[in-house]
Amino acid sequence: xxxVTQTPxxxxxxxxxxxxxxxxQDMNHEYMYWYRQDPGMGLxxxxxxxxxxxxxxxxxxxxxxxxxxKKQNFLLGLESAAPSQTxxxxxxxxxxxxxxxxxxxxxxxxxxx
Amino acid sequence: xxxxxQLGSHVSVSEGxxxxxxxxxxxxxPPYLFWYVQYPNQxxxxxxxxxxxxxxxxxxxxxxxxxxxxxxxxxxxxxxAYMSDAAEYFCAVRNTGNQFYFGTGTSLTVIP
Numbered sequence: 139x140x141x142v143t144q145t146p147x148x149x150x151x152x153x154x155x156x157x158x159x160x161x162x163q164d165m166n167h168e169y170m171y172w173y174r175q176d177p178g179m180g181l182x183x184x185x186x187x188x189x190x191x192x193x194x195x196x197x198x199x200x201x202x203x204x205x206x207x208k209k210q211n212f213l214l215g216l217e218s219a220a221p222s223q224t225x226x227x228x229x230x231x232x233x234x235x236x237x238x239x240x241x242x243x244x245x246x247x248x249x250x251x
Numbered sequence: 252x253x254x255x256x257q258l259g260s261h262v263s264v265s266e267g268x269x270x271x272x273x274x275x276x277x278x279x280x281p282p283y284l285f286w287y288v289q290y291p292n293q294x295x296x297x298x299x300x301x302x303x304x305x306x307x308x309x310x311x312x313x314x315x316x317x318x319x320x321x322x323x324x325x326x327x328x329x330x331x332a333y334m335s336d337a338a339e340y341f342c343a344v345r346n347t348g349n350q351f352y353f354g355t356g357t358s359l360t361v362i363p
Contacts, residue, residue, distance in 0.1 A: 242294035
C-alpha cells in the first residue's frame with residue numbers, strides 16, 4: 139500500500155524557473171493538503187482541497203498554485219520560483235472530517251538558487 | 252483562529268528518564284488534537300490523537316497524552332526514554348474547517 143507519494147523528492151531550481159510537485163494518494167481520501175516545513179517554523183499550510191475540483195488557500199499561499207483535477211492527485215505549482223521558496227514540501231491527505239488524521243508523504247526538498 | 256504552542260524547541264532527557272513534551276492550544280470549542288513524530292529525512296507519522304472519547308490517549312511506542320480542557324493542554328509523555336525516541340515531535344489541531352494547524356515542533360534528544 140503506497141499511501142501518499144510525492145514526486146520529485148529533490149529538485150534544484152534557478153530563480154524565476156517554474157515547476158510542479160505531484161502528490162498522489164491511493165486511500166480514496168477526500169481531503170488533501172500541501173505544507174511547507176522550515177526550521178523553527180513547524181509546518182505551514184499552503185493550499186488544501188476538500189474534494190475533486192476544489193482548492194482553498196491556507197496560511198502561506200502566495201507564490202503557489204494548486205489543482206485537483208482527479209481525486210487522487212493534488213499538484214502544487216511554482217510559476218516563478220524565489221529563494222524564499224527553498225523548503226521541504228509535504229503533501230498530506232485525510233479520509234474524513236473531525237478526528238481523521240493526516241497521512242503524510244515523505245517530502246520534497248526544493249532548493250531555489 | 253486556532254493555534255498550537257509547543258513549549259521548548261529542544262528537550263534533552265537521559266535514556267530511561269521520563270519524557271514530557273508540552274503542547275497548549277487555543278480554541279473556542281473542544282478540538283481534535285494530534286501528536287506526530289518526524290524522524291530525520293522522513294515524513295510525519297501519527298503518534299496518537301484525541302477524539303473526545305477519553306481524556307487519556309495512548310499511542311504507539313509507549314507514548315500517551317492527556318487532554319486537559321481547563322488548562323487547554325495536550326502534553327505528550329513517555330515513562331522511559333529510548334535512544335530510538337530521538338526525533339522531532341509536532342502537536343497539531345484540526346478545526347471544523349478541516350484545516351490542521353501545527354506547532355513549531357520540539358526536538359527530542361536522548362542522552363545515553
